[in-house]
Amino acid sequence: MARKFFVGGNWKCNGTTEEVKKIVTILNEAEVPSEDVVEVVVSPPFVFLPLVKNLLRSDFHVAAQNCWVRKGGAFTGEVSAEMLVNLGIPWVILGHSERRALLNESNDFVGDKVAYALSQGLKVIACIGETLEQRESGSTMAVVAAQTKAIADKIFNWDNIVLAYEPVWAIGTGKVATPAQAQEVHFELRKWLKDNVSAEVAASTRIIYGGSVNGANCKELAAQPDVDGFLVGGASLKLEFVDIIKSAT
């Protein structure tokens, strides 16, 4: 089954109105493969979502970087899935390692968030990934399988999920996973989906890689059979993000 290449840009907690407008101008002027070949989703901070959605070219899409775990209400500071739907924001990133670490978001909590976001009609980029300590202790697959299981246990339909494998030790460090390291985990994740969900879900679910992807390393990573795209941080704020989009195979 052909899986459409997916390139996400996670802008994290960055930007001013002027800077955001400059990035959107670069994206709007970029000559890239059609959306039949590659799906491009950029994720600005909440405060810039309406601006980016309104200015961005129609063949690119936007994602929020998080949403609350249930219907809105007395949850000061949170943004609900319903609000994103009301704004016409189609995607949301959930379970990013920075939130798991800084805000103690547990596997179970992330699973609940994914289930609720899907129930409200959002499409989800669900992030998983091990720490350096977990990798060095040989528990990479145990960790990412547990993170994936916590999601799989809560959902019944995988049509609107992209799984993002982002080894924590590669995020923001410049220490990108080798193509072999990425392919190994993606292969094992796809096998986990086949063994624990279904062969159809395993074949159709896009598993994307994140962690120090840039214009120089993207081609070799994109050539891996089980790497279906990227979730790009730092480089998504730069012109080289266009090169990463062009790495779509």
Ligand SMILES: O=C(COP(=O)(O)O)NO
């Ligand atoms: O966190 C990341 C990756 O960040 P970098 O590309 O800066 O390593 N994606 O969500």
